[in-house]
Amino acid sequence: MRLGMIGVGAMGQAIARRLLEKPPWDDLQLYLCDLDISKADRYHDYPNVYFNTDISALTGCDLIILAVKPQGAIPVLQELAKLAVPAIISIVAGITLEELVKFSNTAAIRVMPNTPSLIGEGISVLTYSADVSAYQKEQAKTIFMTLGEVVELEEKFFSVVTALSGAGPAYVYLMIEALIDAACAHGLSRDVAKQLVVSTFIGSAKLVEQSQLHPAILKDQVTSPGGVTISALHVMEQRGLRGILWDAVSQGVAKANDLK
Ligand SMILES: NC(=O)c1ccc[n+]([C@@H]2O[C@H](COP(=O)([O-])OP(=O)(O)OC[C@H]3O[C@@H](n4cnc5c(N)ncnc54)[C@H](OP(=O)(O)O)[C@@H]3O)[C@@H](O)[C@H]2O)c1
Structure with missing residues (x-):
């Protein structure tokens, strides 16, 4: 070859x-x-x-x-x-x-x-x-x-693929960085915060892949009523994290269409 x-x-x-x-x-x-x-x-x-x-x-x-x-x-x-x-x-x-x-x-x-x-x-x-x-x-x-x-x-x-899996690693790195910073703000060392965050991303992604369950069901399994997870998710929903991700991908698709 x-x-x-x-x-x-x-x-x-x-x-x-x-x-x-x-x-x-x-x-x-x-x-x-x-x-x-x-x-x-x-x-x-x-x-x-x-x-x-x-x-x-x-x-x-x-x-x-x-x-x-x-x-x-x-x-x-x-x-x-x-x-x-x-x-x-x-x-x-x-x-x-x-x-x-x-x-x-x-x-x-x-x-x-x-x-x-x-x-x-x-x-x-x-x-x-x-x-x-x-x-x-x-x-x-x-x-x-x-x-x-x-x-x-x-x-x-190809435009949606470019904005999803092509550009996607940058979205993930930004989220990883933000979560590490948040943990540092509460006194955790950067090294330990990085280990916890990276392992959480890898493990959660593998569970989505291997369990065949809808991500919403896996999310509910972590979210006990009146608990820590639901109070953190409340902030994410209130600030529109889903909408931000949706709009970000749409903006990326529009840009990819412009490149053609
Ligand atoms: N990075 C990503 O995440 C990613 C993902 C998917 C697709 N891509 C695509 O992959 C392509 C390459 O991206 P990259 O990040 O690897 O770019 P890059 O690091 O700039 O690499 C391009 C290389 O091509 C060389 N080159 C330019 N003109 C040439 C010519 N006429 N003959 C021979 N070599 C030439 C450049 O040399 P000089 O530096 O000397 O100019 C450079 O070493 C891009 O088109 C990008 O759209 C990138």
Whole structure:
């Protein structure tokens, strides 16, 4: 498997690292391309990694992952058109399948990953242009399964996906930070507060996943009448936390629609 990648930044590096740590193919050869040659130093220990600053070095790849920022993506797609690769994968936010196919003149797979992919706990949503083969879909799914979970959806859902799972880690980090601060205000050390908050998020999320119960039922199970939980929830409801989250996602969806 000859896999190319253009843009070895935050996301590109995460993908490359996971693929090298847990290679899904015995014959994986990774052709990385970034403007910054100093990034090659990170891959010196891997004989199956070839680093270049010139896109033409990716000629002959079976698949090429595009991981540059949206503003730089179109000229790169036009360069890719000259290589005549079988298919490309783009993780670039806001560039549609139609644009990917038009500018690169090849079959395209559009993906929205998220940053927990750095530790193999991400979730990636995949969508395909009409001419992507079943084999290429399997190759793409295999790549993103090294980063966590994979979901296939129609492209019309990409704006909501971008505002939900793409941006979502930032919402969670903000809530974690706020809860740690609140605990500190009551004298708990930052380290202990972080441990308690992070474990509560991970454990609660796993319980939602594994119990199959509606989150409202799980919430009620923690909430005894006249108790601590209901008095804290009262403040959250009174200040409109549900509405804030709903509006925040809607604003994100609107912004994602603007990017198109
Ligand atoms: N971060 C996220 O949470 C996330 C989630 C989902 C999707 N994405 C998408 O992932 C893409 C990459 O994001 P990122 O955070 O990884 O960005 P980033 O850290 O800026 O990485 C982009 C890399 O591409 C390089 N580059 C730019 N133009 C190039 C060219 N013509 N040829 C070769 N390399 C080039 C950049 O080099 P220089 O620094 O030298 O310019 C940089 O190393 C974005 O399109 C974003 O929408 C990100």
